[in-house]
Amino acid sequence: MKMRKTIYRSSAEEGLALLGRAPVVHLATTGDDGKPVLRVVHGVIEGDLLAFHGAPAGEKMEGIGRRAVLSAHEVIAEIPSWFLDPARACPATTYYVSAQVDGVLEEIHDLDTKCRVLAALMAKYQPEGRHVPIRSDDPLYTNAVKGLLVAGVRLEKVACKAKLGQNRRPEERRRVIEQLWERGGPGDVHAVDALVRRFPELTPAFLRPGELRLACAVEEGELEEIGALLDDAYWLQGMPRATVLTAIRASQAVVTARDARDGSLVAFARAVSDGRVAWIYDVIVRAAARSSGAGTTLMRLLLDHPAVRNARHVRLTTRDAMSFYRRLGFRELSEVPRHPWPSVEMVRSTS
Numbered sequence: 001m002k003m004r005k006t007i008y009r010s011s012a013e014e015g016l017a018l019l020g021r022a023p024v025v026h027l028a029t030t031g032d033d034g035k036p037v038l039r040v041v042h043g044v045i046e047g048d049l050l051a052f053h054g055a056p057a058g059e060k061m062e063g064i065g066r067r068a069v070l071s072a073h074e075v076i077a078e079i080p081s082w083f084l085d086p087a088r089a090c091p092a093t094t095y096y097v098s099a100q101v102d103g104v105l106e107e108i109h110d111l112d113t114k115c116r117v118l119a120a121l122m123a124k125y126q127p128e129g130r131h132v133p134i135r136s137d138d139p140l141y142t143n144a145v146k147g148l149l150v151a152g153v154r155l156e157k158v159a160c161k162a163k164l165g166q167n168r169r170p171e172e173r174r175r176v177i178e179q180l181w182e183r184g185g186p187g188d189v190h191a192v193d194a195l196v197r198r199f200p201e202l203t204p205a206f207l208r209p210g211e212l213r214l215a216c217a218v219e220e221g222e223l224e225e226i227g228a229l230l231d232d233a234y235w236l237q238g239m240p241r242a243t244v245l246t247a248i249r250a251s252q253a254v255v256t257a258r259d260a261r262d263g264s265l266v267a268f269a270r271a272v273s274d275g276r277v278a279w280i281y282d283v284i285v286r287a288a289a290r291s292s293g294a295g296t297t298l299m300r301l302l303l304d305h306p307a308v309r310n311a312r313h314v315r316l317t318t319r320d321a322m323s324f325y326r327r328l329g330f331r332e333l334s335e336v337p338r339h340p341w342p343s344v345e346m347v348r349s350t351s
Contacts, residue, residue, distance in 0.1 A: 015160030051152030184306025
């Protein structure tokens with residue numbers, strides 16, 4: 001992967017991470033007739049290989065022993081021209097990260113190595129397990145493993161490109177982040193989060209109020225910390241942490257506040273929405289910060305979240321924080337005008 005602008009070059013470590021998590025990778029090689037071969041395969045990193053499996057026939061087999069490239073990419077956001085210019089089409093672009101490994105395509109013959117590759121593929125694409133472990137000495141798999149093609153490229157030449165607006169002035173890049181938040185389309189919030197995490201100096205004002213650092217998405221590695229903060233919440237008593245974390249993953253809006261000085265988690269909140277009604281859940285502030293204004297700051301961000309801001313109704317339940325939510329514009333249900341037609345609110349609980 002040749003890069004005309006070195007500002008887009010990223011690390012081999014980021015490239016390996018992308019190649020490892022990509023749902024599919026693209027294989028480019030040549031066939032016996034010298035013509036190009038391009039295929040999509042399920043790739044997995046095992047040891048020093050980016051490997052895949054398939055039938056021991058067809059054009060992929062013709063590439064064995066020849067130069068090959070395996071590549072993957074992730075689109076971060078589509079950036080329209082009007083984010084930066086009201087008239088010219090030229091600024092339209094795509095923010096993306098791409099990675100590739102370049103080398104000789106080799107077939108793997110060792111049965112134990114083949115089994116490790118196949119086990120890694122199962123762990124990636126069927127993480128729930130529920131199958132007998134793949135072993136070369138298990139008669140359940142021995143013949144099947146022998147009959148499969150497992151091939152790959154050694155991870156010796158890995159290149160990664162992150163094209164994320166580095167050619168623009170800082171104020172333009174910050175404006176793009178602000179516009180993504182305002183547009184609020186599918187993926188835009190996660191693009192905001194990805195860009196701010198990578199380039200903290202571009203953090204827009206709405207995510208850096210005073211001594212707090214706000215975030216509009218969470219990464220998998222943060223979930224246990226959030227779960228620990230929620231462990232003592234009265235409304236979650238008796239609820240397994242795994243269930244709580246599953247609910248967080250499924251939420252359309254998740255926001256956090258951290259202490260800008262030491263990075264510690266100060267507050268958390270989430271919401272689910274169908275576009276018409278949004279429900280807010282699990283608003284919590286660390287005990288030592290409950291008079292600091294962190295809760296209000298975080299709630300304002302959540303209410304401005306694209307998944308919440310356009311909802312016709314925003315609802316929540318509370319046992320002891322009515323005055324706090326009233327200051328944010330909430331009212332008790334009994335104070336809200338009812339529909340003119342008769343209706344009955346109903347609920348079904350499985351607990």
